[in-house]
Structure formats: C-alpha cells, structure tokens
Amino acid sequence: MMNAQNLPTEELSKEDVHQEEQRLKMPAAGNFIVLAIIRCGGFLFGIDVKWVREVQPYTVATPVFGMPSCWLGITGLRGHLYAVLDLGQVLCPDLTPAEDHQQIVFTNVGDYAVGLLVDAVPHVQQIETASISEDSILDLAYIHGSTPDLIRILDLPTLYDDLDRSAAGRESHVKS
Amino acid sequence: MMADDELSPKIFSLFTAEAREAVQAIIDYCLLLEQKPDTEKHDDLLADIMREAHKLKGSARSLGLDDIAVIIHNLESVFQHIKSLNKVPDSEVFDLIYQALDGIKNLIAGASPIDISIGQLLERLKMTAADNDALVKAAASQLTVDDLPQAGFNMSGDQETIRITVERLDIIYNLVNELKIAQLNMERNLAVMRSLLFDTKPQVNRMNELLLARPQFIDLYRNSEASYRSMNQLVSQLHDHVRRSRMLPLANVFGSFPRMARDLARQSGKKVTLFIEGGEIELDRSVLEQIKAPLQHLLSNAIDHGVETPKERRAAGKSENGNITIQATQEGSSIHIEIQDDGAGIDLARVKAHAVRSGLLAEKEASQLDEQAVIWFLFQPGFSMASSLTTVSGRGIGLDIVRQSIEAMQGEIQVVNNPGRGVSFLLRVPVSLATRLCLLVQASGQIFALPAINVLYMARVLPGSVVRQNNQLLLMGPEAEPVPAIILAQLFHPEHQVIDRKSESAVYLGSQDQPVVVLVEELCDIQEFVIKELPLHFAQVPWISGAAISGSGEVILVLNPTDLAREVGQLQTEKDV
Numbered sequence: 001m002m003n004a005q006n007l008p009t010e011e012l013s014k015e016d017v018h019q020e021e022q023r024l025k026m027p028a029a030g031n032f033i034v035l036a037i038i039r040c041g042g043f044l045f046g047i048d049v050k051w052v053r054e055v056q057p058y059t060v061a062t063p064v065f066g067m068p069s070c071w072l073g074i075t076g077l078r079g080h081l082y083a084v085l086d087l088g089q090v091l092c093p094d095l096t097p098a099e100d101h102q103q104i105v106f107t108n109v110g111d112y113a114v115g116l117l118v119d120a121v122p123h124v125q126q127i128e129t130a131s132i133s134e135d136s137i138l139d140l141a142y143i144h145g146s147t148p149d150l151i152r153i154l155d156l157p158t159l160y161d162d163l164d165r166s167a168a169g170r171e172s173h174v175k176s
Numbered sequence: 177m178m179a180d181d182e183l184s185p186k187i188f189s190l191f192t193a194e195a196r197e198a199v200q201a202i203i204d205y206c207l208l209l210e211q212k213p214d215t216e217k218h219d220d221l222l223a224d225i226m227r228e229a230h231k232l233k234g235s236a237r238s239l240g241l242d243d244i245a246v247i248i249h250n251l252e253s254v255f256q257h258i259k260s261l262n263k264v265p266d267s268e269v270f271d272l273i274y275q276a277l278d279g280i281k282n283l284i285a286g287a288s289p290i291d292i293s294i295g296q297l298l299e300r301l302k303m304t305a306a307d308n309d310a311l312v313k314a315a316a317s318q319l320t321v322d323d324l325p326q327a328g329f330n331m332s333g334d335q336e337t338i339r340i341t342v343e344r345l346d347i348i349y350n351l352v353n354e355l356k357i358a359q360l361n362m363e364r365n366l367a368v369m370r371s372l373l374f375d376t377k378p379q380v381n382r383m384n385e386l387l388l389a390r391p392q393f394i395d396l397y398r399n400s401e402a403s404y405r406s407m408n409q410l411v412s413q414l415h416d417h418v419r420r421s422r423m424l425p426l427a428n429v430f431g432s433f434p435r436m437a438r439d440l441a442r443q444s445g446k447k448v449t450l451f452i453e454g455g456e457i458e459l460d461r462s463v464l465e466q467i468k469a470p471l472q473h474l475l476s477n478a479i480d481h482g483v484e485t486p487k488e489r490r491a492a493g494k495s496e497n498g499n500i501t502i503q504a505t506q507e508g509s510s511i512h513i514e515i516q517d518d519g520a521g522i523d524l525a526r527v528k529a530h531a532v533r534s535g536l537l538a539e540k541e542a543s544q545l546d547e548q549a550v551i552w553f554l555f556q557p558g559f560s561m562a563s564s565l566t567t568v569s570g571r572g573i574g575l576d577i578v579r580q581s582i583e584a585m586q587g588e589i590q591v592v593n594n595p596g597r598g599v600s601f602l603l604r605v606p607v608s609l610a611t612r613l614c615l616l617v618q619a620s621g622q623i624f625a626l627p628a629i630n631v632l633y634m635a636r637v638l639p640g641s642v643v644r645q646n647n648q649l650l651l652m653g654p655e656a657e658p659v660p661a662i663i664l665a666q667l668f669h670p671e672h673q674v675i676d677r678k679s680e681s682a683v684y685l686g687s688q689d690q691p692v693v694v695l696v697e698e699l700c701d702i703q704e705f706v707i708k709e710l711p712l713h714f715a716q717v718p719w720i721s722g723a724a725i726s727g728s729g730e731v732i733l734v735l736n737p738t739d740l741a742r743e744v745g746q747l748q749t750e751k752d753v
Contacts, residue, residue: 062723062730062731064717064733065717066668066717067717071713074710074711074714074733075731076725076729076730079706079725081708081709081710081711081723081731082711083710083711083712083713083714085713111712112711113711113712114711160713164713167714167716
C-alpha cells in the first residue's frame with residue numbers, strides 16, 4: 001500500500017505534468033484506440049468511435065436564432081435531437097469549408113448530443129496508443145495528439161464542455 | 177432488519193407499492209377518526225384500520241421484514257385498546273400513531289442509514305396500548321423525527337412500477353394483435369406490387385404488362401388504402417390506451433394533504449379545515465409527479481402564511497377555523513387546480529416595501545405598479561420575505577420554485593388576491609406531457625410550435641390595427657383596451673426593422689384578464705407532437721422550451737408561451753414606468 005513515506009519526492013516539471021495530463025485524457029482501449037477518421041478543412045482528425053453513434057449525409061438543420069454561427073441548428077436522428085456543429089468553423093475558422101458531400105457525425109458524449117458537420121468520413125482506423133505523440137505542426141485546442149500519419153485526435157469532452165460554458169455565458173449575458 | 181436476500185426485487189417492488197397504499201389508507205382512516213370522534217362509524221373505521229394493518233403485517237412477515245411486522249403488531253395493540261375504550265384518544269396519541277406509520281414509510285423507502293430506534297418506538301406504542309395516559313403523553317411529546325425507525329434494507333428498487341388493470345392490458349394486447357394483422361396485409365400488398373412492377377419481363381414489355389395489370393393495381397390500391405385506414409385507427413386507439421395506462425388520479429397526490437394540513441396546523445397553532453375536490457381526475461404519471469411538490473408548497477404556504485391564528489381571525493370577525501379548498505377541474509387537455517384560503521390575503525404594501533428594500537424596485541416606481549406586477553415579485557428567485565414569515569401576509573418563500581415547476585410543464589400560474597378574505601392560486605397544467613397539441617405558426621419563414629394549452633385564441637390582423645405607442649406595439653382589436661403585442665420575427669431577429677405589415681395573424685396568450693399578443697406571419701396547422709428537451713448546448717436559448725420532430729423528420733422549435741407573455745409584459749411595464 002502506498003503511504004506518505006514512499007511517495008516520490010521528486011518535483012515534476014510542468015512538461016511532465018502536461019504529458020501525464022495528456023496521457024490520462026487519452027481514451028485507451030487496451031493498447032489500441034479505434035478512431036473514426038474525419039476530414040475537415042483539409043486536415044484529418046480522429047474521433048474515438050465510442051463517442052460516434054452514426055454518420056449520415058448532411059441535411060439542413062433547423063436554425064436556432066441567437067447562437068454563434070458555428071452552431072448550425074438542430075436536427076433529429078431516430079427520435080433524438082442533436083445540436084449541429086460546423087466543426088470546420090471551430091477548428092479551422094480561416095479555411096473555406098467544402099460545400100458538397102458533407103456529412104454529419106452524430107456523437108454522444110455524456111449528456112451532450114452533437115452532430116459534427118465534416119467534409120467527409122473516409123474510414124475507421126485502429127491506432128496504437130503508443131504511436132500517438134504531441135502535435136508539433138498544428139497548434140489547435142481540443143487535440144490530444146497526433147498519429148505518425150498526421151491524424152489529429154479530437155478531445156470531444158473538452159470541446160463540448162467549453163462550447164457549453166461559452167453558450168451559458170452568452171445566454172446569461174443575453175438575459176441580463 | 178432481516179430480509180431474504182434471495183427474494184426477487186420484483187416481489188419487493190410489489191410489496192413496496194402495496195405497503196405504501198396500506199399505510200396511506202391507515203393514515204386516511206385515522207384522520208377521519210380524529211376529525212370526527214363522535215361519528216357513528218367509529219367502529220367501522222377501526223375495523224378498516226385493523227384490516228389494513230393485519231394485511232400489511234402478514235405481507236411483511238412473509239418477506240421476513242420483521243421490523244415492519246413488529247411495529248404494525250404493536251400498532252394493532254394500540255388500535256385494539258382504542259376500540260376497547262370506545263372513545264377516540266387525544267391528538268398526542270394520534271401523533272404517535274402517525275409517527276409510527278412514518279417510520280414504516282421510512283423502512284419501505286430505505287432512504288436512510290441503518291440507525292434504528294425501533295426499541296424506543298415500540299416501548300411508546302406498548303405504553304399507549306397499556307393506557308398509561310401520563311406516560312403516553314410524555315413519551316409521545318418527546319418523540320422526534322430522529323427517533324423514528326429508519327432503513328434497515330433497501331426495498332425501493334430501481335424499477336418504478338405502475339398498476340394497470342387487466343382489462344386495459346387486454347385491450348392494448350388485442351389492439352397490438354390487430355395492428356400486426358394490418359401490418360401483414362400491408363406487407364402482402366407491397367409484395368404483390370413489387371412483383372408486378374419489377375419481376376416482369378424485359379423493359380420493352382413493361383408498359384404493356386403494367387397496362388394489363390391495371391385492374392390488379394386498382395384492387396391493390398383499394399386494399400392498401402383499407403389497410404392503411406385500419407392501421408391508422410388502430411394506432412390512434414393504441415396510442416390512446418397506452419397514454420391512459422400512464423394516467424393516475426389526482427387523489428394519489430391529494431391523499432397525503434389531509435395529514436399534512438393536520439400536522440402543519442397543529443404545529444402553527446391554527447385551526448384549519450381542508451376541502452378537496454376533483455381527486456378522481458386523471459393525469460399522466462409524469463405530470464402528477466411534477467405537480468406534487470408545487471401543490472405541497474402552496475398548501476404549506478396557505479397554512480403557514482395565509483390562514484390567520486384563531487385569535488387574529490376572531491379579531492377580524494371571522495370564525496376561528498380557517499378553510500383551505502383545493503379544487504381540480506378538467507378542461508379539454510388541461511387541468512385547472514385552485515388552492516384557495518380564506519386568510520388575510522397578500523399585503524401588497526409589504527411586498528412593495530420589501531422589493532424596494534431589496535433594490536429590485538425604485539421607490540417612485542413602486543406606486544405605479546399594478547397588483548399583478550407586485551404579486552409577480554413573489555415569484556422571483558431569491559425574493560424572500562423570510563423576515564416577516566410569522567406575519568399574516570408574509571408570502572413568497574419558495575414561490576419561485578413553484579413557478580419554475582409549473583412552467584417547466586408548460587403550465588401557468590395566476591394569483592387572485594382578496595385582501596382580508598384570502599388568496600387563490602390558480603394552476604393550469606396539461607393532462608399529459610407525452611404528446612402535446614401545438615399550434616404551428618410561421619415567423620421569418622420558419623415554422624414554430626406553440627402549445628395549444630397556452631393559446632387563448634387567434635385572430636386575423638386587420639390593416640392598420642397594429643400601432644406603436646411610446647415604443648410599445650399595441651394591437652387594436654375588438655377588445656375594449658388595446659392589447660400589448662410583440663412581433664415574433666423581430667424578437668428573434670432584432671436587427672430587422674418594423675415588419676408589421678407581414679404579421680397577418682395574432683395569437684393571444686396569457687390570461688383572459690391580461691392577454692398579450694404574439695404577431696406571426698401565418699397560422700399553419702394544429703398538430704400533436706412529442707416535445708423533447710433541446711440539446712444541452714441550446715438549453716439556455718430564450719423563448720424556446722423544446723423541440724419536436726414532425727412526421728416528415730423536420731425539427732420544429734417549440735416556443736415558451738410563458739416567456740413570450742412575460743417578454744411582452746416586461747416591455748409594457750418598462751413603458752408604463
């Protein structure tokens with residue numbers, strides 16, 4: 001049993017702490033992680049398939065006034081409602097979005113039900129977690145790390161939490 | 177407490193439901209016995225009590241729930257003793273009986289940690305049965321909530337249960353069978369059509385084949401149409417029966433009120449008679465669950481802060497006994513519940529003064545507010561008049577929670593204040609939350625749904641009847657007074673300029689006394705929808721309470737009528753001030 005006397009006494013550097021945090025946040029399924037690969041703004045991103053419910057061609061969502069433009073509205077999937085998020089606008093706002101053949105990746109993360117509008121979902125891929133490293137090229141928020149073939153792994157829980165917090169802040173502002 | 181671990185949770189679940197009913201029945205009989213000690217039915221009531229208690233004891237014993245069985249056994253001794261005395265005991269003895277029954281409820285609910293004071297409780301029950309008056313009264317008065325038996329096991333289970341009559345279940349089963357037959361018919365028709373259309377010869381012969389097959393197609397069409405009509409009818413009936421199987425009478429909620437009123441009145445040294453009407457009206461289980469806390473709150477408020485003490489009532493020329501009436505009526509798909517007391521009413525001056533002291537209202541504005549605007553402060557979160565709790569007119573504690581609960585069901589709450597004569601709280605809630613009849617309206621090209629329960633009426637807007645006065649939009653309709661209005665499209669897109677001319681229809685919301693108008697481009701349809709909560713990221717969007725998925729799969733936003741009415745009201749108040 002661990003007690004106070006045999007705890008490591010070395011101080012961890014900020015970098016160590018960061019790496020440990022990244023490791024803990026990494027969704028691990030044994031030594032492998034299965035990702036739904038999505039293309040968005042010219043980049044490839046990976047979403048842990050455990051969050052993905054279904055992928056469907058994009059149909060126009062019902063707009064909800066007063067929301068930031070990245071929120072396209074609400075759509076229904078088999079009796080459930082999903083908020084539709086233009087992922088490109090959040091991750092790569094400077095890039096021109098693709099117009100045709102867009103798809104929605106329906107995701108459920110905790111209580112969040114979000115449909116991600118992406119350019120394409122080419123395939124599903126199994127990745128060895130050990131091969132995932134910090135992304136040295138793209139400095140984007142909400143990315144756990146990247147694979148050797150430059151698939152950036154999205155941290156959906158953090159992304160959705162942040163968007164929820166900003167929505168709540170905006171609404172309280174509106175109401176005040 | 178020992179309970180057989182091997183026993184199925186289903187058996188416990190059944191026992192729990194039965195035990196709750198039995199305990200409630202005993203409480204109800206005891207209340208009657210206590211309220212009408214001289215009744216000729218004294219013996220009958222005791223017989224009913226003994227029968228319920230004996231049944232419950234037997235069930236508890238059969239499941240090895242010894243603590244419950246022992247408490248009931250001792251309660252039986254108390255009731256035997258009461259019977260042998262041939263007189264109704266004092267309220268202190270009834271307090272002890274109710275506390276013992278509460279203890280059983282706690283054991284059933286299994287909500288508290290294992291810390292049982294059953295020994296003390298039994299001792300007091302035994303003393304009561306032995307008719308040692310002095311000891312009984314001393315013991316009963318010392319008994320506190322902490323002394324009550326608490327959970328020794330958890331029988332609450334994870335599964336909620338609902339009772340359904342075998343007759344209704346049979347009807348549903350038969351309907352499902354018929355539906356299955358209609359579905360098979362449709363499948364057969366489709367198979368024949370598919371065969372005729374696609375399993376034919378080469379392309380060149382297709383038209384000829386189809387022409388020859390025309391009579392068959394006509395037959396198939398007729399068959400399919402008949403099957404569709406049949407399915408349609410069956411689905412409607414099935415839906416109705418399933419919906420009704422979720423319905424429970426309001427008495428399920430009202431049942432605990434007499435005891436609650438009795439206890440609260442005793443605690444506050446007041447005399448209160450509670451009248452309940454409409455307990456037989458049925459509501460959906462989910463509405464019933466959600467309405468319970470607000471009603472308890474309003475009843476508690478009526479006793480604590482509405483009805484005066486006997487001395488105050490005498491001074492006001494009233495009888496010592498205060499009356500509270502809870503009356504439920506059904507009107508179409510909505511239920512109206514009125515909680516009325518004959519107390520002193522709301523002291524508007526005190527509410528205004530408190531609002532000014534709390535910084536919610538400027539002093540010069542206070543004198544210009546009408547009665548409803550003043551009362552509305554009581555429903556504001558954090559507007560607490562706790563410091564004046566003991567005064568006659570000090571209301572406001574927790575009324576914001578009542579309002580929130582009612583509005584969460586798309587219901588409405590109104591207050592009618594009669595200074596010196598009492599207050600009425602009028603609640604309007606839907607019978608069911610499962611599906612809701614909605615009026616579909618169009619604004620800025622988008623379709624929205626408005627729950628029909630909140631719509632007073634609709635009208636066409638005549639040219640020139642919408643005017644702007646002091647930055648407030650008014651509809652000059654057939655009413656005596658112009659009605660404050662809001663343009664729905666402008667609310668959502670405030671950047672748009674005045675577009676009155678596009679608003680061709682008016683939807684009246686709010687109350688008959690103080691209606692407000694929402695102007696829309698078009699009234700489209702009336703449809704029944706299953707209303708769902710908005711996805712979490714949109715949960716805070718103003719004026720929208722949910723969304724529905726139409727038959728074509730389109731998502732329709734459901735407007736929050738209370739928010740809209742309040743929005744118009746606020747504009748009106750700002751203008752007045």
